[in-house]
Structures are given as structure tokens and as C-alpha cells.
Amino acid sequence: MSFHKVLLSELKLWTSGRSRWRSRLHDGVSRSGKVSFSSCSPKVCIVGSGPAGFYTAQHLMKARQDVEVDIYERLPVPFGLVRFGVAPDHPEVKSYGAEGNRSMRIPGEDLAGVYSAKDFVGWYNGLPNCQELFPDLSCETAVVLGQGNVAIDVARILLSPIDMLKTTDITQPALEALAASQVRRVLIVGRRGPMQVACTIKELREMVNLPGTKPDMLAADFDGVAQAVKDVPRPRRRLTELMLKTALEIPGEKEQARRNKASRIWGFRFFRSPIEVLADPDRNRTTAIRLAINRLEGSGEGARAVLTGEVEDVSCGLVISSIGYRSLPINGSVPFDTHKAIIPNTMGRVQQAAGLYCSGWLKTGPTGVIATTMNNSFDTARSLVEDMDSGILHVSSAKPGSQVISALLEKRGVKPVTFSDWEKIDHVEVRRGEAVGKPREKLLSVEEMLQVAQR
DSSP states (O other): HHHHHHHHHHHHHHHHHHHHHHHHHHHHSSSOOOOOOOOSOEEEEEESSSSHHHHHHHHHHHTTTTTEEEOOOEEEESSHHSSSSSSSTTSSSSOOSSSSEEOOOOOTTTTTEEEEEHHHHHHTTTTTGGOOOOOOOOEEEEEEESSHHHHHHHHEEEEEOOOHTTOOOOOHHHHHHHHHHOOEEEEEEOOSSSGGGGGGGGHHHHHHHHHHHHEOOOGGTTTTHHHGGGGSHHHHHHHHHHHHHHSSSSOOHHHHHHHHHEEEEEEOSEEEEEEEEEETTTTSSSEEEEEEEEEEEEEEOEEEEEEEEEEEEOSSEEEEEEOOEEOOOOOTTTBBBBTBBBBEETTEETTTTTTOOOHHHHHSOOSOOOOHHHHHHHHHHHHHHHHHHHHHSSSSSSTHHHHHHHHHHHTTTTOOEEEHHHHHHHHHHHHHHHTSSSOOOOOOSSHHHHHHHOO
């Protein structure tokens, strides 16, 4: 079952019997247009309907039966980057992230043919503001900068057989573009070595076994790794051993036959940092990327990449930067650490802002998987409940809660999309998907979503 379905089923379970949560934006204003103070129940507003928001709400409502929770989302559809996440062929655990991109800060990163992984992923997963991306896939070689799971997902999507992608919820425009793609080689570049690669063994194994592809590694990148891997924890050892086997071992007869038939190539390139994206003479498009050659100082997770002074140019027409997501400040009234790109907090309590809490990557930075965010969200909810129970938060007096927001939206002429409206969108997408053998065919614009929601 996809994580999207699991989250939806959990949501329906823990909101059963609490219909006000699902329809609150219909109920907030009296017929006279005045805001009323109808309840002394604790009221919590959650901004953002991704996994962090939902898991925070879930724990709050289980811990306090009297709490009223409202979740606000700027798009007409919930679930954040569970819906718009990393890979359509990974429906069981989609990733999710922060709002901004981490800049490479190198010349040429604004050239045509250079994209952030966040935007590229948003494009093939149907994020409305990424549908005008139209990535140019007419080149033979693509370079992905970064060696985490997102980078591996991007490489896999670029090289996957179209018949595999046809049964996922990848958008139809992306499917058509990938079907016409000329990309036949993807290099996945990292500044450190095989012992520091950030992907997990599951993602690596999928690349190793991807139909129609074969690996292309540099044996010199693995010097000394076989000896060093003996002393590392088991997860890191298994991951590194799979890389070693893929890169250095002579394949068996069956695997060799598979590789001989492969028409597409992928490979890691270690000890390399981007220093410039190179353009054609007219500076109209990307033609290569210049990489600095590194050496490592130290060992293990703490090893540091140091420039050697050597460089190499790699011909390519597509560069996708997957060096990390970055949260953005909300506004001047909310504290923000610009260096760490997080809201300064203690167990979710925003520093110097009583009554304000944070969850997700805005709290921790872009790290971890779904279980990590779930636990961090529960920690934030526990902090909030502790503050309610101890009296740090004054919840005994009646407050208007969402009624204020409803009145403001009505004044501005904004008709919000409720959860029942989202279910209309969900129904249409699933029905369209069934017609073409996919889990869903996503609506790709806010306008189209609103048309369906307001029927």
C-alpha cells in the first residue's frame, strides 16, 4: 500500500467523530458575519499539510480529547511532498522537504539545462509551480550532483524503462518527455568517497538492478575501501560492499549477459566538487561541467573533502543539483537561523515566541526519512501538550480560533478548499488514473483543482 493511502486511512480513522475538524472552514462565521467565542476547548492551528503537520495533529488529538486542530495548506490538495515527493515508483515511502533549494554558488548555474532536484522532482510529480519547467532531455549525458536518495531517485527516473513508469502516478507530460528523452548516461557526483555516500542500500540496489542499464565506475575511487569497510557499522558496510561488488567484481555469466544488452549507463563519480557549468559559445545552453578533484582528510563520516588543485571537464547537456533542500524564513516576526535554515527551537518550542511551535524540516533541517519526521513531530506535539497541562499555555479562556481566519477569508473573497472538497479532487484523479492503468492521474494546475473542488 502506498504511503499516500496509509496517511489518508490514518487521517480518516483519527478524525472520525470529529467532523468539525474536516469542515471547520465552513463553520467559522455566524450569520451576522461576527466572530463568536463558542468554545473553551484548546485550539491549535497547524500551517502545512505535509507529514509533519499531520503527525503533529494526530498526536495532539490522541493526547488531548478536547483539542481542536485546524490544518491550513496553500494548495488545494493535502499531504505536501508525500504527494509531490521524490519518486513515483516509490509509492510506499515518498520523501518530502523544505521550501527552497541550496545554491551551488558556482558560475553557470543559471544556464539552460541546469535544474535543482527539487524542481525536477516537482515537475515529474505534478507540483503546480513546476509544470512550466520543460527540462531539455535532448542530450546524451546527464550529471546529478549529490549522492543521497533524491539524487539516486532522479538518476533512476531518467534511465527507467518507460513501461515501468507507465504504471506509476508520474504525470503524463513527464512520461511523454521521458519517453522522448535522449539521455543514455547519468553520472552521480559526490565531493567525498564511497565510504561517505548518503544513499541507502535499497536505492543503490534498485540502480544496480535497473533493467536496460549497466554500471560505470572508476576503480581508483575504491582504493583502500575493501580494507576500511571491515570496521564500519553493518548498514554502512552492506552499502559499501554492494558498491564494491558492482564496481570491481567480474560479473557472472547471467549478469554479464544482462549488461551486454544494456543501452543506458549510470555510475558514481567520487572525490569531485562542481566549480563551473560550461556553456556553448553563444552561452545558450549547458555543454559540460568543470569538477575539482578532491582528496579526503580524516576518515569515516567526519572525513573532509580538500581540493587537490586538479580539475576535469565532463561533457553533458543536463545538470541536476541535488545538494540539499533549504527552509525559508516565514516573516520577520518568526525567529529564523539563516545559517542552519531552521527555526531555533527546543523540542519544537520556538525560542522567544511563547505559543509558537515547529515541526518537520523547518524544525530539524532537511534530514531523515518518514519515520524520523514522524518521531520529531510527535516530540513537538508532546511539548505542546506538556505546556497545556502545566499552564504555560493558557487554554482555559474562550478564543475564536479558526473563526477569525474564516472571517478574514470571507472578507477577502477567498473560498477555501475543505477536506471534503479535496476528496472530490482525489476521486477524479483516481478515476482518470484507472482509465490508463495508473494509481492516479494528477491534476496539474491550481485552477483545474479548484474547478473540480467547487463543483
